[in-house]
Amino acid sequence: MRRQGTLALVLLAPALALLAAVLAWPLLAGLHLSLRDARIVGTTGEFVGLANYAAVLGDHEFWRSARLSLIWVAANAALQTVLALAAALILHQRWRGVSVARTWIVLSWIVPTVVVVMIWRWLFSTSGGVVNPALMGLGLTDAPVGFFARPETAFATLVFINSWRWFPFIALMMLAGLSRIPADLYEAARVDGAGPWRRFTRITWPLLAPTLTVLLVIGTLLSFNVFDVIWLMTSGGPAGGTRTLPVLIYETAFRGYRISEAATIAVLSTVLLMAFAVFATSRLALAGEAR
Amino acid sequence: MRRAPAWSVALWGGVAVIAGLVLTPFWFVVTGSIKAPQEIIARVPTVIPESFTLQHYDKLLAASDYAGYLVNSLIVATASTALTLALAIPAGYAFFRLQFRGRGALYRTILLAYAFPSIVVLVPLFAMFARVGLVDTRAALVLVNAAFALPFAIWMLRAFFAQIPPEIEEAARLDGGPPLTVLRRILLPLIAPGIGAVAIFAFVTAWTEYVFASVLILSDARRPLPVGFAGIIGQYQVDWGLLLAGASLAILPVVLLFAAIGRWFVAGLTEGAVK
Numbered sequence: 193m194r195r196q197g198t199l200a201l202v203l204l205a206p207a208l209a210l211l212a213a214v215l216a217w218p219l220l221a222g223l224h225l226s227l228r229d230a231r232i233v234g235t236t237g238e239f240v241g242l243a244n245y246a247a248v249l250g251d252h253e254f255w256r257s258a259r260l261s262l263i264w265v266a267a268n269a270a271l272q273t274v275l276a277l278a279a280a281l282i283l284h285q286r287w288r289g290v291s292v293a294r295t296w297i298v299l300s301w302i303v304p305t306v307v308v309v310m311i312w313r314w315l316f317s318t319s320g321g322v323v324n325p326a327l328m329g330l331g332l333t334d335a336p337v338g339f340f341a342r343p344e345t346a347f348a349t350l351v352f353i354n355s356w357r358w359f360p361f362i363a364l365m366m367l368a369g370l371s372r373i374p375a376d377l378y379e380a381a382r383v384d385g386a387g388p389w390r391r392f393t394r395i396t397w398p399l400l401a402p403t404l405t406v407l408l409v410i411g412t413l414l415s416f417n418v419f420d421v422i423w424l425m426t427s428g429g430p431a432g433g434t435r436t437l438p439v440l441i442y443e444t445a446f447r448g449y450r451i452s453e454a455a456t457i458a459v460l461s462t463v464l465l466m467a468f469a470v471f472a473t474s475r476l477a478l479a480g481e482a483r
Numbered sequence: 484m485r486r487a488p489a490w491s492v493a494l495w496g497g498v499a500v501i502a503g504l505v506l507t508p509f510w511f512v513v514t515g516s517i518k519a520p521q522e523i524i525a526r527v528p529t530v531i532p533e534s535f536t537l538q539h540y541d542k543l544l545a546a547s548d549y550a551g552y553l554v555n556s557l558i559v560a561t562a563s564t565a566l567t568l569a570l571a572i573p574a575g576y577a578f579f580r581l582q583f584r585g586r587g588a589l590y591r592t593i594l595l596a597y598a599f600p601s602i603v604v605l606v607p608l609f610a611m612f613a614r615v616g617l618v619d620t621r622a623a624l625v626l627v628n629a630a631f632a633l634p635f636a637i638w639m640l641r642a643f644f645a646q647i648p649p650e651i652e653e654a655a656r657l658d659g660g661p662p663l664t665v666l667r668r669i670l671l672p673l674i675a676p677g678i679g680a681v682a683i684f685a686f687v688t689a690w691t692e693y694v695f696a697s698v699l700i701l702s703d704a705r706r707p708l709p710v711g712f713a714g715i716i717g718q719y720q721v722d723w724g725l726l727l728a729g730a731s732l733a734i735l736p737v738v739l740l741f742a743a744i745g746r747w748f749v750a751g752l753t754e755g756a757v758k
Binding site: 196197199200201203204206207208210211213214215217218219221222225275278279281282285287291293294295296297298299300301302303304305306307310311312314315319320321322325326329356360364365367368371388416417419420423424437438441442445446451454455458459461462465466469470474 | 490494495497501504505506508509512515524525527528566569570571573574576577578581584586589591593595596601602604605610627631633634637687690691693694698708709713721723726729730734737738741745746748749752753
């Protein structure tokens with residue numbers, strides 16, 4: 193037992209050192225910055241106490257971004273989960289080519305986000321592109337739709353693009369949950385004369401529910417943190433309509449040169465997510481112990 | 484097993500929708516990159532290319548340092564993968580095969596790293612790297628990428644270590660092997676699929692990363708592909724042929740990697756995740 197403890201420490205030390213240096217220490221440094229008045233990267237400014245927090249919490253822009261982040265997370269969770277569940281159920285069936293499909297479904301996830309953004313910007317483009325000609329060909333619209341011209345459509349289009357990128361990854365993790373449901377349950381249900389719909393509602397859904405909860409949590413954390421797709425596509429525009437909290441943090445730090453205020457928003461976001469994550473990981477741990 | 488016809492129709496319909504959703508964009512991008520300029524901007528896009536040209540690729544490689552960015556990305560992603568594996572395998576072994584005090588709490592703390600908005604650490608990290616001279620080096624990107632891939636990588640290894648019967652390790656230890664030799668000789672070959680899965684996850688994490696690279700790298704010669712390509716996009720706004728060629732070339736390396744060891748990744752996710 194003692195020897196195992198020493199060995200564990202030796203084996204864990206390098207990984208912990210890296211996480212401490214790249215994640216934990218900068219987080220503390222950020223906390224420190226949020227109590228000071230620094231403006232550009234590299235300076236530390238003077239101590240101002242909680243003044244930044246008062247300023248941020250009193251700022252209309254912060255609350256607007258917080259609301260957008262909330263909608264962003266909820267919309268992505270909904271769309272991703274529906275798409276991923278459909279894909280996972282299909283990949284769980286036996287059909288010719290299913291093993292190839294299981295490998296290649298994650299194609300959209302292995303491509304650099306810059307490329308994802310470029311692809312969709314072209315597909316949704318108002319001059320040429322693919323989506324607008326298709327819509328006009330079907331007679332759904334007379335003139336090209338400017339998907340990124342209005343805040344609401346830009347936001348919805350970004351939700352679609354982000355979910356398109358992530359749903360295959362989540363589908364594979366759902367598939368993991370599905371493949372853990374004992375096959376004899378389905379056999380027994382079939383013998384009792386249960387059709388596909390009954391088998392889904394009585395066996396698949398209840399047994400998959402814990403997995404779905406876990407994935408919903410992970411999906412929430414992942415989509416809250418999405419920055420690059422939004423920044424590269426709309427830079428938070430038009431009219432701030434896609435400026436979620438990560439975008440606001442980046443803008444405040446690197447465009448507004450108000451480092452301390454950016455750090456404050458970052459700390460507030462982290463507290464929010466941490467509260468959510470502590471709740472979530474205690475559930476994950478419980479699921480692990482029940483194994 | 485026979486299916487009702489209606490069920491088969493529904494199944495293949497679903498397959499067609501999902502496949503269309505994932506593959507259609509890639510089809511238009513890759514075929515678009517070999518179309519003549521006037522065909523790319525045609526009012527009605529052609530599904531099957533009617534022209535063939537490599538001029539966009541020629542122009543891309545001649546007019547920009549695309550090849551240099553590609554090499555930088557390959558170096559950074561490979562090194563990040565190696566570092567992630569070197570750290571995650573011992574850590575995974577410690578977490579899932581050894582008993583020590585505070586194991587559960589530490590494991591949960593590491594999983595919390597998931598919850599970091601990565602943008603939060605960007606500003607302090609830049610200041611810190613500036614102080615130790617890591618700004619504008621590829622090593623900085625390797626450290627960042629490995630740190631972000633690490634929590635999930637450790638988590639993925641969990642199920643693979645758990646699957647190994649304790650008797651195997653016990654027997655090897657009784658034969659007199661020190662723990663690290665047992666790990667290397669006996670356990671590593673047994674968890675090879677898990678290692679493959681973690682390697683792909685780490686590679687993809689590094690390959691797709693944009694934000695940190697855009698801030699931490701200052702000189703053009705050290706830019707990885709996502710940042711370099713973002714610059715090209717800014718410069719050649721509407722030269723769609725050139726941009727589509729760039730997108731196609733950026734897709735190629737990960738597709739090759741996936742063709743080689745993609746099956747392991749799926750096995751790793753489906754066996755390792757969500758236990």
